[in-house]
């Protein structure tokens with residue numbers, strides 16, 4: 519049977535073709551990616567790779583030979599321009615490619631900041647390896663870098679820029695960086711970490727305007743101050759790349775809507791990774807997760823389903839970050855309803871002290887994280903979704919594994 523076509527040569531797409539072959543699919547497999555590079559992992563682009571500490575080869579999912587050895591027709595630098603559900607075809611310019619089953623793994627693109635884009639000032643976004651190369655060239659000692667957005671990307675860029683000796687200011691409209699994901703109790707720890715590393719955090723401050731100023735930029739803030747910058751880095755989130763899906767008439771609602779088998783509103787078309795808004799059978803809601811682990815695991819599950827299996831995707835969301843000497847892992851999903859209690863175990867100061875944190879609602883653990891306490895991850899994973907005795911959770915003499 520076949521052919522299988524995967525649109526999007528990112529992590530989810532590469533994992534899907536790998537899983538389809540591993541599941542024994544013997545037909546034709548085509549992987550179409552708009553970027554000129556081999557499929558690669560993005561986390562290093564704001565960490566080791568950005569800091570010049572790791573080569574691009576470390577980030578590729580498979581080397582070129584793998585695709586040939588597994589008879590995957592990898593088409594790089596090629597954009598799928600249309601999808602015809604009736605005819606089971608995707609279009610690449612004038613060429614049509616027939617599929618029996620299709621995966622959309624088109625990922626996400628950075629949300630743009632119009633006032634910066636139209637300013638004529640030097641502005642950078644970070645999504646691709648090319649973006650990371652350009653950004654690295656600008657992270658020089660004493661360079662003045664203004665980062666717009668105190669989310670994961672913004673903070674990781676801030677850390678890399680400090681590592682390069684640049685002067686860094688982060689502008690964030692909310693009272694704390696990462697406030698929406700972590701809540702004030704833990705977001706405060708990240709704020710202290712960045713301040714201790716010399717980052718100028720401008721919090722609860724809106725962006726009023728960006729103007730070109732000589733070779734650089736002048737960034738005007740709501741509090742009346744103006745920041746001079748050699749480069750403005752915008753990290754204000756991403757938008758799922760749903761254009762193909764919506765033009766083809768697939769159901770789209772903050773991402774391509776898929777069921778727990780990652781199947782879209784058309785039975786022969788699947789979606790996975792940053793672009794997929796998937797029904798989660800344990801969380802009992804649709805979630806769209808913009809993280810590495812989700813691209814790996816959903817890509818893998820989708821690949822198996824393309825090959826004819828019927829895998830339900832019920833993995834808890836997971837992500838990690840590295841900033842300065844702090845590494846963290848987070849498992850779970852707080853969701854729109856929010857939490858009613860936070861338990862922080864350990865006494866994090868601004869440095870790299872280990873701690874764990876848990877977000878609860880009515881005594882049930884919605885999510886947990888560890889910072890520099892790598893042995894705790896399995897215990898955290900085991901606790902997520904469970905009701906716990908809160909006093910015992912607060913008591914650090916009780917090991918997590920005994921809760």
Ligand code: FAD
Pocket residue numbers: 525526527528529530531550551552553559560561562563564596597598599623624625626627644645646671759762790791792793807808809810811813836837838839840
């Ligand atoms: P993408 O990686 O976006 O890949 C989609 C690909 O599809 C792109 O190459 C795109 O060009 C291509 N494409 C789109 N449309 C078409 C088309 N019509 N035709 C052909 N090709 C098309 N997650 C973590 O958990 N931890 C981290 O520390 C972390 N760090 C990150 C750092 C950076 C700088 C970035 C950008 C992301 C980071 N992430 C991290 C998030 C993680 O990288 C993403 O969740 C992951 O890349 C999603 O993979 P994907 O395959 O779904 O989409």
